[in-house]
Amino acid sequence: MRRKKCLATLTMAAMVAASLAGCGSSGEKTDNSQAAVSGETTVSDSGEKKKDSGSATVVSMWHMWSGSEAEAFQTVIDDFNASQDEIEVEVLASQTEEKMLTAIPSGDGPDIVHTSDTTCSKWAQAGLLSTLDSYITSENVNVDDIYPSVYALGTYGGEQYGLPYTMDSYMLFYNKGVLDELGLEPPKTLEEMAEMCKQVTVKDANGEYTRLGYVPDYPWIDRVEIPYLFGAEFYDFESDQVTCTSDEFKNALNYKAQFYTEYGIPEVTKFKSGFGAYASNDNALFQGKIVFSIEGEWFENFINLYAPDDFEWGAVQVPVTEAKPEIAGCGRLQGSLLSIPSTSKNSDAAFQVIRYLTSGDAYVKFCSLIGNLPTAYSALESEDLVKQAPQLEPFIESVLEGKAKAFPAVPFSAEYSDIQGLEEQAVYSGDKTVEEAVESMYEQLQPLADEWKNAR
CATH class of the missing domain: 3.40.190.10 (Periplasmic binding protein-like II)
Known part of the structure; x- marks a missing residue:
């Protein structure tokens, strides 16, 4: 569909969780003056x-x-x-x-x-x-x-x-104009999407990328989404074990890493550095620099506000791995x-x-x-x-299917996300293998799980 003109409000793109450590020691006194209503208050x-x-x-x-x-x-x-x-x-x-x-x-x-x-x-x-x-x-x-x-x-x-x-919740948004030009339909599996990304990739005369299919850490959403779509879990409440070393979790990280390793880590990193601000006209999808992006329900508002008038797009449920078709719709x-x-x-x-x-x-x-x-x-x-x-x-409609799920409710979920993000970046940069990254995640996170278990 083409961009539609409408009045729309933006939803929150991300909420940054603050760690408890050091948060109460700044000595800053909160100013409640903005909250005052007419009339004085008494106790x-x-x-x-x-x-x-x-x-x-x-x-x-x-x-x-x-x-x-x-x-x-x-x-x-x-x-x-x-x-x-x-x-x-x-x-x-x-x-x-x-x-x-x-x-x-x-x-x-x-x-x-x-x-x-x-x-x-x-x-x-x-x-x-x-x-x-x-x-x-x-x-x-x-x-x-x-x-x-x-x-x-x-x-x-x-x-x-x-x-x-x-x-x-999240769907796979795509540049419909590019897929139509190449005679392609939106992918039905993650593996099909990976193959499609090869078809939509474009380089200039100097051999530098001008378009990629998908960049796994843009904007940020796939950190939890993709593992779920490979059948991975993040935590086992029965054993109180962090489960980031499972085969499913490693398969998900290997899937994401290919979008750097197979296209050249320095080249992809350089190309990504030219992406503009996410919530702006310079969004990489709107600029035709990428073809696929996992986005939330706010994104149509972004399209209405920021995309060019001739931007043609579509959105489908994010596909799952072809090995587990039964978990379709199990995203985050x-x-x-x-x-x-x-x-x-x-x-x-x-x-x-x-x-x-x-x-x-x-x-x-x-x-x-x-x-x-x-x-x-x-x-x-x-x-x-x-x-x-x-x-x-x-x-x-996707949510009412009942398979989507939130991240496990553990008190160290913010740390989990931060550590996972750093370890994934180490894989994307070539500094660590997937095996090394998930082992490092486990070594950092399991002590937090043990501490929580012992405190209960």
Whole structure:
């Protein structure tokens, strides 16, 4: 299809997880001035903050969205504040996890935090979050309505510390104009995609690349996606073992490495260095420098905003390895959660806000505004969601197949991702073999798994 002109908001491309180490020692005092609502606040005998102008409980919420996403969220919060008189929500946008980690232990932090999939279990382990189980029971939250592997992101030690809010899933976007020119259909297996990449590769008169089929570390998404599509797992909860040394994991990394080794590591590295900013007109796919890219549901918005008017594109479910056709659709889900810090003075009211945000029309409205997927089946199946954000429809269909899964909910998932990324880069640069890289991953990660096991 050609680029369509429409008004669209961008979704979050990535959420960077901050490590606990050193995060609370900066001495920085969090400035809450941006969160102030009209009317002064006082503290009641019970510790709950009250507006002088009325009896509403003031609930503060910090989140990581900015720009158009923050504006969309504020719209939903404004709807909530206008809908009742008992709770007034103050919002502080564009907050990093490091700032949250500084504020929460001091007691000056928010009543609700927006956390990433690599954050919730780690913060729960550190005692920074309150369990939500009593609220889930008393408010009759239907946990069966929530996508299971994303719900697990909020679980630690058998208790729930976060309710899933939004999630991303992924498809293979491709330059349809190039495939049509060569008489090619989108690939049905990863191996077919690798062969197709040879056909679409172009060099100039000097022998330098002007187009490649696929670059495995552009933008960043395939780190978890491709291993899942080879049938790999990252962690075994029964044995508490990191499973990055499995044959499936090595097959996935070998698959990705070929896009450097078979095309020349120096040549691919040089070509990639010329890629422009991801969220811009210079995106490598839009510029015709690559033909395939694994992207999330936000990407059609990117196309509408940044791609040339004559850019022809298509998107299909990311194919799996030909050796395991039965796992089609088992790619990655990436989620965010809403949690209540352990130092919240307004936890009862805070959960009422979380319930509002994660259910009904408000939930559908926010997800459609920012182009993210909701984590509840009832919202995913809502006709209003597709009407308001039609670009989500193929992602919804893929997710409802039920095979996609989030990264395992371990408290060292951020470290897992960082270490995996560094080891994969060592393979792409030719500094390590795949065997060396996965062994190094295991040696660094298994002690973290053992530490977690011993602490439970």
